[in-house]
Amino acid sequence: MFPLNDTEPNRYIRFPFMVMAIILVNVLVFGMEIVVMYQGGDAFLNLIYRFGIVPADIWAGRGGGGLTAVTQMFLHAGFLHLFGNMLGLWVYGRRVEDACGPWRFLLFYLSAGAFAAIVYTVARAHSTITSIGASGAIYGVMGAYLILYPGGRIRTLILLGFIPVFPKIRAFWLILYFFALQILPAFHTLFTQERYHVAHWAHMGGFIGSLCIFFFLRPEVFHRYRNEMLL
Amino acid sequence: MIAANQLNIAIDAAKKGQRDEAREILLALVEEEPQHELAWLWLSDLMPDLENRIIALENVLTLNPHRTKARQRLTQLYQQQTSLNTDSVAAAQDHAVNGRRQHAYALLQQQLQKTPDDADAWFAFSQLVEDVDDQIIALQYVMTLNPTHARAQYRLTQLQLAREDMIGLGRAYEIMGDLDHAIKAYQLAYRLSTTSAIDRTIARKRLEIAKKYRRLHRHVPHGMNLPELEHNQMLARGRDHEEQEEWDKAIIAYKTAVTMSTSMTIQKIAQKRLTTAQIEQNLPPIKLVSPTLTAVRLSLGPFILYNFLLFLHAGLHPWHIPPLLALSNLSVLVGSLIWVIVTMVPHHTLTQKLLGEPDHINSFTRALLNILGSLLIVLPFLLLFLSTLTRLTAFTPQLPAP
Numbered sequence: 001m002f003p004l005n006d007t008e009p010n011r012y013i014r015f016p017f018m019v020m021a022i023i024l025v026n027v028l029v030f031g032m033e034i035v036v037m038y039q040g041g042d043a044f045l046n047l048i049y050r051f052g053i054v055p056a057d058i059w060a061g062r063g064g065g066g067l068t069a070v071t072q073m074f075l076h077a078g079f080l081h082l083f084g085n086m087l088g089l090w091v092y093g094r095r096v097e098d099a100c101g102p103w104r105f106l107l108f109y110l111s112a113g114a115f116a117a118i119v120y121t122v123a124r125a126h127s128t129i130t131s132i133g134a135s136g137a138i139y140g141v142m143g144a145y146l147i148l149y150p151g152g153r154i155r156t157l158i159l160l161g162f163i164p165v166f167p168k169i170r171a172f173w174l175i176l177y178f179f180a181l182q183i184l185p186a187f188h189t190l191f192t193q194e195r196y197h198v199a200h201w202a203h204m205g206g207f208i209g210s211l212c213i214f215f216f217l218r219p220e221v222f223h224r225y226r227n228e229m230l231l
Numbered sequence: 232m233i234a235a236n237q238l239n240i241a242i243d244a245a246k247k248g249q250r251d252e253a254r255e256i257l258l259a260l261v262e263e264e265p266q267h268e269l270a271w272l273w274l275s276d277l278m279p280d281l282e283n284r285i286i287a288l289e290n291v292l293t294l295n296p297h298r299t300k301a302r303q304r305l306t307q308l309y310q311q312q313t314s315l316n317t318d319s320v321a322a323a324q325d326h327a328v329n330g331r332r333q334h335a336y337a338l339l340q341q342q343l344q345k346t347p348d349d350a351d352a353w354f355a356f357s358q359l360v361e362d363v364d365d366q367i368i369a370l371q372y373v374m375t376l377n378p379t380h381a382r383a384q385y386r387l388t389q390l391q392l393a394r395e396d397m398i399g400l401g402r403a404y405e406i407m408g409d410l411d412h413a414i415k416a417y418q419l420a421y422r423l424s425t426t427s428a429i430d431r432t433i434a435r436k437r438l439e440i441a442k443k444y445r446r447l448h449r450h451v452p453h454g455m456n457l458p459e460l461e462h463n464q465m466l467a468r469g470r471d472h473e474e475q476e477e478w479d480k481a482i483i484a485y486k487t488a489v490t491m492s493t494s495m496t497i498q499k500i501a502q503k504r505l506t507t508a509q510i511e512q513n514l515p516p517i518k519l520v521s522p523t524l525t526a527v528r529l530s531l532g533p534f535i536l537y538n539f540l541l542f543l544h545a546g547l548h549p550w551h552i553p554p555l556l557a558l559s560n561l562s563v564l565v566g567s568l569i570w571v572i573v574t575m576v577p578h579h580t581l582t583q584k585l586l587g588e589p590d591h592i593n594s595f596t597r598a599l600l601n602i603l604g605s606l607l608i609v610l611p612f613l614l615l616f617l618s619t620l621t622r623l624t625a626f627t628p629q630l631p632a633p
Contacts, residue, residue, distance in 0.1 A: 042630055049628035059546050063626045066540030067619035107532050114539035121547060128629065215532040219525045219575060226518050 001177070002157040003091045007168060008149065010098040011231070012218065018102035019093040022109065023086050026134060029074045030082050048075055052130030053202075055121040069117040070110060075132035088138040091154060092145040092175075096213070099148050099221045099231060108216040112140020112209040119205025123190060131199045136206035139179075143210025146175045148221075148231055179207055234264055241273065250277050261290075268294045272301065279334060281312055282341065320351045327359055335359055350377040357386070362412070366390055398434055401441070410445045417441060466501055473504070478512035522579035529575060530567035533608050537563045540615060556618065559611030566607025573600045 010016075037044045050064065051071035057063040064071065076082040097105040116136025124131075145152065153168040186200035217225070224231050237260045245253035254277040260270045268291055275287035288305040291298060319342045326335035336359055342352045350373050357369035367390050373383040390403075401416035417438035421431055469484035485508060488501035537560065545551040572582050585600065586593050 045630050046628060049630055050623065050626070054628070057628070058543060061546035061548075061551060062622070063628065064619050064623050065546070066542075066544035066615055067623070069540055069543045104529075104532060107536055111532070111536040111539060114536065114543065117543060118539060118547070121543070128631070212532075212535055215528055215535060217528075219520065219529075222525070222528070223520045226520060 001174070003088065003154045003174060004157050004166070005155040006091055006094055007153050007155055008095065010095060012098050012220075013102070016094040016097045016102075018105045018109075019089060019097050022093075022106070023089060026074055026076065026082060026086060030076050030079075033075065048077075048132050049130045051075060052132040053117045053120060054130045055124045055127045057128075058121045059125055066114075069114040072117065072130075072132045073110070073113040073134045073137050076134070077132060081133060085134040085138050089134065089141060092138070092141045095149060095152065096141050096144045099144075099218060100213075100216045101218055104216040104218075108144065108213060109137050109141065111212055111216075112143075112206050113137030115209030115212070116140065116202040116206035119208070120199050120202040123186070123201035123205075124199075131202060133199070133202075136199070136202040136209075139182075139203045139206035140210045142175050142178065143207040144213040145171055147210065147213055148217075148225070179203075182207075234260060234267060238267075238269060238273075241270075245273065245277060253277055265290075266294060272298075275301070275304070280337060281308060284308055285312065320349070320355050323352075323359075324355050327355070332359060348376055350380055350383075354380065354383050357383070398430055398437065401434070401437060405437075405441065410441050414438060414441045414445060466497060466504070469501070469504055469508070473508060473511075476511075478508050481508040482512065522576040522582075526568060526571050526576050526579060529571040530564060533567045534560065534564045537611060537615070540612075544615060544619065553618070556611070556615060559614055562607045563611050566604045566609075568604075569600055570604030570608065573597055573604065 033044065033047065036047050051068055052075060053068055053072045054063065058065065058068075076085065093105070093109075096108070100108055113134065113136050116139065117131075120131055120136070150170070150172040152171040154171055154174050155166055156169045156174065158165050158167065182200045182203045185198070186204050189200060214222070221231055237256055241253045241256035241260070244250075244256065254274065257270045257274045257277065261267055261274065264270070271287050271290040271294070275284050275291060278284045278287055285305065285308050288301055288308065291301045292305065295301075319338050323335040323338040323342070326332070326338060335355075339352055339356050339359065342349060343356065346352065353369050353373045353376065357366045357373065360366055360369060367387065370383050370387040370390070373380050374387065377383070397416050397420035401413045401420060404410070404413035404416055417434045420434035421438060465484050465488035469481045469488060472478075472481035472484055482505060485501045485505035489498050489505060541552055541556055541560070542549065544556070545553075572579055573586065576582055586597050
């Protein structure tokens with residue numbers, strides 16, 4: 001199941017400047033990663049270990065600390081990793097940015113990503129494996145979308161064998177489906193300390209961190225939310 | 232099963248006060264099932280006129296002669312009918328005055344079928360019919376039956392005079408609300424060669440106005456009178472109350488328009504507006520958000536981000552946070568508060584004390600406070616960034632073994 005597009009219109013802004021800016025920065029940084037990768041040797045590993053989240057380093061007070069919580073959001077391990085995250089940002093981020101305003105959306109995005117990093121660091125305290133990617137922040141944006149627009153309809157691609165269908169699914173079901181996919185693996189890693197290639201706890205952390213959306217909403221949106229009106 | 236459903240729907244509607252709807256459902260039901268005793272029983276209560284109530288109860292007793300209460304009720308209705316016959320003209324006039332023209336018309340027709348020589352009934356009838364020619368005929372018959380009928384004489388004279396004068400006739404139709412006939416009268420007045428130039432101009436102007444007004448009310452079927460002024464006023468009054476959010480008064484006005492109007496269109500409009508007003512009445516009051524809450528809420532955003540980063544920077548050990556960076560927390564908070572107050576909440580009392588009234592803001596002070604707020608927010612982040620850079624330059628990551 002792949003979300004493709006949010007079919008509901010914006011209310012306040014015509015164009016999601018900040019979402020596009022974040023996507024652009026991610027793409028540029030990925031381009032830089034490719035250049036570094038082509039340099040060969042340990043250059044790429046150096047980059048992602050220096051600017052990614054390594055829980056053991058965080059706990060020991062080594063490395064970039066708080067800065068890495070921001071830099072790790074813009075690093076990606078591959079094209080599919082980048083594409084998947086940016087698609088999620090595009091689908092869910094547009095209306096969340098509309099509800100906050102561009103700059104407050106950026107602050108929220110960074111906050112959700114930082115909280116995701118905190119939760120990941122706590123859950124995988126002894127891990128020496130770096131974690132990179134925007135998915136913690138993306139899950140934060142998804143959580144915010146769920147809070148603000150639970151009835152929003154998302155155009156989704158579902159493959160029935162080889163037949164693609166494009167139904168519109170309520171955000172409530174779609175987002176909870178993606179969140180549910182994180183729960184079992186996350187707790188599995190907690191109890192078995194088994195290594196996964198996906199930072200499930202970062203996703204869970206970002207999702208929970210989306211609660212701080214209320215500190216970034218436009219006054220009008222907060223007023224409408226409080227009065228149970230359509231946002 | 233279907234009949235039982237229909238009956239239940241009708242009963243629910245009747246209990247909610249939607250008598251017309253309930254009646255229509257039951258009439259459809261008895262048309263399909265003339266033996267439906269319960270439907271007839273309910274109809275005996277829902278029919279607007281006495282005659283049909285009697286018919287409904289008679290049908291009930293035909294189907295089930297043992298219904299004692301129905302029999303008692305029928306006896307009462309027969310007694311009412313007898314007393315009404317003597318007063319049916321007054322009742323018809325009462326119906327007409329209250330806008331129930333269809334009921335008045337039906338009552339008078341019944342009366343005239345029973346007593347064709349009732350002059351008062353004919354006079355009341357002349358007041359109900361729309362066409363002026365029909366009114367004249369009715370009034371002439373009244374004069375034939377009772378040559379001393381003063382009101383009929385007066386009204387007949389008026390109408391006959393108006394007939395000679397097409398513009399006057401058009402005006403008379405306008406006053407009665409019959410724009411279709413008014414337009415015809417004005418058109419005729421305009422075309423007649425005997426009309427003077429002045430009258431032709433007047434006819435043309437009045438024709439334009441009448442046509443314009445007719446276009447505005449094009450939803451009203453031809454031949455029907457325009458809605459009576461008082462019911463139209465009820466709708467307008469309801470709208471006024473709605474705009475003032477006086478839902479109780481709006482509901483009363485709309486209910487009046489629904490029950491009193493003889494125009495189906497007005498009834499439908501009033502019913503829709505009534506439903507809306509009832510929904511609005513039941514909505515909880517709007518919860519206002521104070522500017523202080525907005526200021527505090529928005530100020531906490533940058534503060535939260537800074538603390539998350541700081542927490543990570545300190546290795547998730549709050550006691551390891553450098554004092555300068557810890558103090559910078561305050562700077563972020565104060566800076567956010569200043570920035571939010573100056574830019575987002577112009578009506579806050581603090582904003583007005585600092586900058587003046589929203590319409591006369593001191594731009595220089597505002598720009599200064601904006602800069603101050605921004606600096607207070609950005610500097611701690613810069614400090615954190617510099618602290619991190621220092622650590623990074625001395626850091627060598629432990630890469631995993633190949």
